Amino acid sequence: MRLNITALWLALAASFAAAPALAQTTSPFTPPEEKLGIYVANSGPGLDTGCTYRGGGPLLIKIPVPKVVNDKQLNPDGTLADAAKLVSNGVLSAQATIRFPVYDIDDKAQNPGIAPELDRVSFNGKFKKTLEGFNNTWTDDSIIVPIEELKFGQDNELRIDIDTGNTTEEWCMAVDWVSIEFEATPPYVLAHGIWADRGTWDEGESPGVLAALEERGVLVDRWSLGVAQNGNGSVAANAAELNTHITDYLKPLKADKVHIIAHSKGGLDSQGLQALGPEFEIVSLSTLSTPHRGSVAADLSIIQKTTADDLVARGDDPGGLAAAYIDGWTFGQGPQLPGLRDLTTYAATAAISTGQRGNIPGTYTFGANADLNHDDLLTDNEMDPYPGISHRALERAWRVLRTFQEATMTLTTVPGHIWGTRTVLTYTTVLTPEPQANDIVVTENSANPGYGTPLGNSGANHNTVRSVGNVNTALDTTIPLK
Structure with missing residues (x-):
C-alpha cells in the first residue's frame, strides 16, 4: 500500500512515533499447533502492528525454540556444534521452514519516481530474500533455512527491513505470526x-x-x-x-x-x-x-x-x-x-x-x-x-x-x-x-x-x-x- 497525500500525517506519525499507519493485523492463515519441532510466535514485538512503514521498522520478531537435543551438542549461542552428525543420526531434519503471513507487499508496483516495495528478510542475522506479494492482500510466505542456523534454548530472530528501496515513507506491510518447523526425534x-x-x-x-x-x-x-x-x-x-x-x-x-x-x-x-x-x-x-x-x-x-x-x-x-x-x-x-x-x-x-x-x-x-x-x-x-x-x-x-x-x-x-x-x-x-x-x-x-x-x-x-x-x-x- 502506497502512502497517499491524505494519509501523510499518518506516515509522519509512523516516522516519529513508530506507530502503525493502518490497522491490518489478522491474516486468513491459521498458525500451526505447537508440538515438538513446531514453535510459534503469535504475539509480541513485530507482530500485529498494522500496516507499518519503514519509519516503524525494522520488524524484529523473536521465536524461542527449546532445547530438543542434549547440551553436549550445543554451542554457547545455542547453535548446533555438529549439525551434520545429528542429521545423519536421524535426530533432526536437515532443514527448518520459517512461515510468516505478510500483508500488502507491493513489490510489483510501478509508480513514477517511486521504487517498488523492497522488504528484506533476515533470519538470525543472515539475509534470506526480499518479499513478494500483492496490494492489500495477505500472503502465506516462508523461507527454508539449514538446521545449523537455528538456536536451541534461545530466541531466534526474524527481521524484516521495510521498503528499503525508498528513503521516504511509501509502502507499508505487516506480519501476523511466525512459526519455525522442523523434525526432531522425541526425547x-x-x-x-x-x-x-x-x-x-x-x-x-x-x-x-x-x-x-x-x-x-x-x-x-x-x-x-x-x-x-x-x-x-x-x-x-x-x-x-x-x-x-x-x-x-x-x-x-x-x-x-x-x-x-x-x-x-x-x-x-x-x-x-x-x-x-x-x-x-x-x-x-x-x-x-x-x-x-x-x-x-x-x-x-x-x-x-x-x-x-x-x-x-x-x-x-x-x-x-x-x-x-x-x-x-x-x-x-x-x-x-x-x-x-x-x-x-x-x-x-x-x-x-x-x-x-x-x-x-x-x-x-x-x-x-x-x-x-x-x-x-x-x-x-x-x-x-x-x-x-x-x-x-x-x-x-x-x-x-x-x-x-x-x-x-x-x-x-x-x-x-x-x-x-x-x-x-x-x-x-x-x-x-x-x-x-x-x-x-x-x-x-x-x-x-x-x-x-x-x-x-x-x-x-x-x-x-x-x-x-x-x-x-x-x-x-x-x-x-x-
Whole structure:
C-alpha cells in the first residue's frame, strides 16, 4: 500500500512515533499447533502492528525454540556444534521452514519516481530474500533455512527491513505470526529397576551409557522412583510418579511423545504407566532384562518373607535348592516389598491377562545370560561387578532360575497342637523342562516374553546388561520412530 497525500500525517506519525499507519493485523492463515519441532510466535514485538512503514521498522520478531537435543551438542549461542552428525543420526531434519503471513507487499508496483516495495528478510542475522506479494492482500510466505542456523534454548530472530528501496515513507506491510518447523526425534527417558535409583545410569554403574546417549544427540532425562521405599516402590506407585515426571519433562518442549529405555523393573513401571492412559504417547519401550513374565526368585523371596508357623514344601526340589534359597538370610539387602511382589510369576500372569503388560506396541526387548562360557557354572568374574560378599547368594539365585519355572504358595490356618491355631505356608515348586539361561535375576524367556520385538540376548549379568552395545542397538531401532 502506497502512502497517499491524505494519509501523510499518518506516515509522519509512523516516522516519529513508530506507530502503525493502518490497522491490518489478522491474516486468513491459521498458525500451526505447537508440538515438538513446531514453535510459534503469535504475539509480541513485530507482530500485529498494522500496516507499518519503514519509519516503524525494522520488524524484529523473536521465536524461542527449546532445547530438543542434549547440551553436549550445543554451542554457547545455542547453535548446533555438529549439525551434520545429528542429521545423519536421524535426530533432526536437515532443514527448518520459517512461515510468516505478510500483508500488502507491493513489490510489483510501478509508480513514477517511486521504487517498488523492497522488504528484506533476515533470519538470525543472515539475509534470506526480499518479499513478494500483492496490494492489500495477505500472503502465506516462508523461507527454508539449514538446521545449523537455528538456536536451541534461545530466541531466534526474524527481521524484516521495510521498503528499503525508498528513503521516504511509501509502502507499508505487516506480519501476523511466525512459526519455525522442523523434525526432531522425541526425547528419551531412562527408567531404573527395583532397589535402585537414577544413579543406576551413572558412569560408575553403567559405563559409557550416558556418553553414548549424548553422542547420539538425543535429549534424555531420568529420575529416582519410589524414594520413600528405598527404590522398592510398587509398579502402580512408580507408574504414577513417571507420569508426573514425564508430563513435566515434555511440557516446555511442546512434545506429546517419548521414548523409554528401561532396566529390569523399570520396564514393568513403564507398562504400568501406559495402563494409566497418559496424555503423551510412549513411542517405544526398550527393556534391558525386564522380568515381563516374572521371576521365580521373586516367588521364593516372597515365601521367604512371609511369616508362618509351619512351612510345607511340595513339588520337586533337586538338591534342596529351593529350600536353601528360602532359608537364606539377605540381611535386608536386595529387592523388598512392595515392589518385590510385582516381580513374581503370578503377578506377571495377572498383569498380562488384564492388559497391564504387553500394552506398548513399540516394545523392544533384550535378555542376558551370565554364564559367559556356557559351562553350567557361575564364576566370580561372571558376577562382577557385584560385591564379592554377595556372590554366594547370587550363585544360588542363578541356579534357582535355571531350575524352577515358578513357585506358588498358599496360607492356611489349622488348629494348634495344644491350643489356638497355627498358620501353615505350603509352597509348590515347578521344574523347568530344561535349564533356563538367565542373568542371575531374570531369565531370557522372561526378558523376551513373546510380545514385543527381541533385539538380542547378550553375555552379561543383570548389572552389565546395561551396556553401550545394547543402548546403541535400542537407539538405532527407535530414533527413526517419530
